[in-house]
Amino acid sequence: MTNEALRGAYFRELRRRRLTGALTLALLTLAMVAGFWIADMRNSGTFFGGLRHLFDFPADILAEASRKAAKIPGECLHSLPALIETLNIAAVATLVGTLGGGLMSLLAAPGFAPFPRAVPVFRRMMDLGRALPEIVVALVLIYVLGGGPVPATIAISIHSIGALGKLFSEVNENADLKPVEGLTSVGAVWSQRMAVGVLPQVAPNWLSYMLLRFEINIRASAILGFVGAGGIGYELKNAISWGKGRYDEAAAVFILLILTIIVVDQTSSALRNRLTTGA
């Protein structure tokens, strides 16, 4: 190929790529603008109208909280049981998710599955659990089981099994198969091979994902409370529905929730750092 031809081909390719890039960008911009326009139309308040009042509500809460600062610790104490319930929901769901997801990931790992034919079945089950939004399961279970923390726990557990199962599967793919082969050669059964040959290899990463999941599950459990599953979310919903003059309780719940999320995030991030770098 001559220099000229090469040059021509290069610029043609460049032009083509630039055109695709510009077109993609233009389409994306168009979709964003049109999307915001539609969303704005279907909203009960408009974007620019709301922008002016953006800080009204937080200002109300802050003003009232500072006026009744002395009452805030008492209100926090009052909401503490609800917070503990939310944390318990998240913790149990994370525990169930880790055990269930771990088992599923081992059953779905091509290398160590005891029933290799069933691998796709377990994979699809994990996909389904992951795709199922927690609110769906929670609301249906509230109808059957009544109120209380159990529906939310089950809902978040199902999602956690799916989500952790997938992440654990990715960890399992990098595990060394040799210990398993060694254990097989001395006659170890499947559960022994997994417990002694695989778990020690994957445990740090599994634990790290488990901690991350706990953070996510606290948020999920708070939000489920808001749609009726109990815990701090429910408390928050009640607190803000009382309106002006009673925002001290809402302020207390906000403080509790934000503090909890920050503390758990920081602790889990520190623990995860130790797990991945140390160990």
Place this chain on the structure above:
Amino acid sequence: MTAADLSVLRADVDRRFARRRAVALGLPVLVLAYLVYIFFAFDIAGLAKRARLDNAAILLADTYSYRTAVTQDHRTDTLSVAIKGSRKGTLTPAQYPDWVKVDGKATSVELPHGAKVVMSGDTAVFTLPQYGVIRARLDAQNHIVADLPPGPRPDWISLSRTRLAVTAPEGRMNMTRSKTEVFRYSLGWAMFFFTPSSPYYGHSVVDLARAVLTGDRIDPARGNLAGMAEDFWRNDVWTHGSVAWAMFETVLMAFLGTIGAALIALPLAFLSARNFTPLMSLRFGVRRVFDFLRGVDGLIWTILLARAFGLGPLTGALAILLTDTGSFGKIFSEALENVDTRQIEGIRSTGANPVQRYRFGVIPQIVPVLMSQVLYFLESNTRSATIIGAIVGGGIGLLLTQAIATQKDWDQVTYYIVLILGMVMLMDWLSGLIRRRMIRGK
């Protein structure tokens, strides 16, 4: 190695083993203790009392079947047949199913397994092949009188002067002073395609297909396909039109929130990356903004924004946008800190200005990381948009909570769940497809 060394080593190994064993035994014990605490904290023992298994049975039955009510009104002496007992499901005499036969004053309702109810004026005769014949009527004092087959009254029949209720596996009959109702269960989702108010109701698929192919108009005013599409879309029980809108709104919230967050987070991420912003105070400030956005959880953002912007998809999109700006900011700035400086050096050596250095030296390196994260979030936000929609009153989440709140439209709840699952899986598949294509393409 001397014997003394060996014994030290041995003691060390023993100690380590003891510690491991303690952890290996202690951890399960701790977990077990926690679960015992949960057993009491969550009142699992009381769950059996609170659980409404009858609700579960109704729910399950309603997901795949529906009931049609045949009602004889004693006061007006009129007959009505209504699907799911609702006004919108009321049938005209021409639309009566073939198991309802009207012969002058008498109406006979055929039930499965040879059971049958014949209603005429103030009398009803329920024939059950397994049991016998129940004859009921209203007497002169307007009290219910029933003749049952000889023998003790089974517990699925309850009888008083004002009410007779028969709940047999073949079907149910309720008689009160004002009316007699017979329920028959049928498989499927009632009125999914057309409501009885549509001329296309009650035709089989074959009929409809034949009409389309031959061009014989079922509704003379409209073409077959156009009419069917219109009546399906405007079906006022299943509201397919609004459901489609709701699905679109949900995806829209996820799309606007995710892409908007990425667009805002990208320039901010440069400000918080060590290698692009030497000014520590600025970096620290931007990072705290990211932490704040993430720490004040999506739920709180949703509540705060709903106060300012009202209810609807825009509020949901903005809530996702705020939370994810924090997450993206952190992820992007980490990606920027891992950028290979040699590429930027190379671009600089050609005499490129700073903008060109960013455009050709930095952006190509981080785009794959960036895009793959954005796609991940897009998929997971579709799920979040469902629940945020339930709070801000938009999208499929709202329809779902409304349908569950009625506590009877479980067929619609099932339909929405199927749609949500399909939507999330589609987004998952789509984002995976784009991700794979990008990785292979680059």
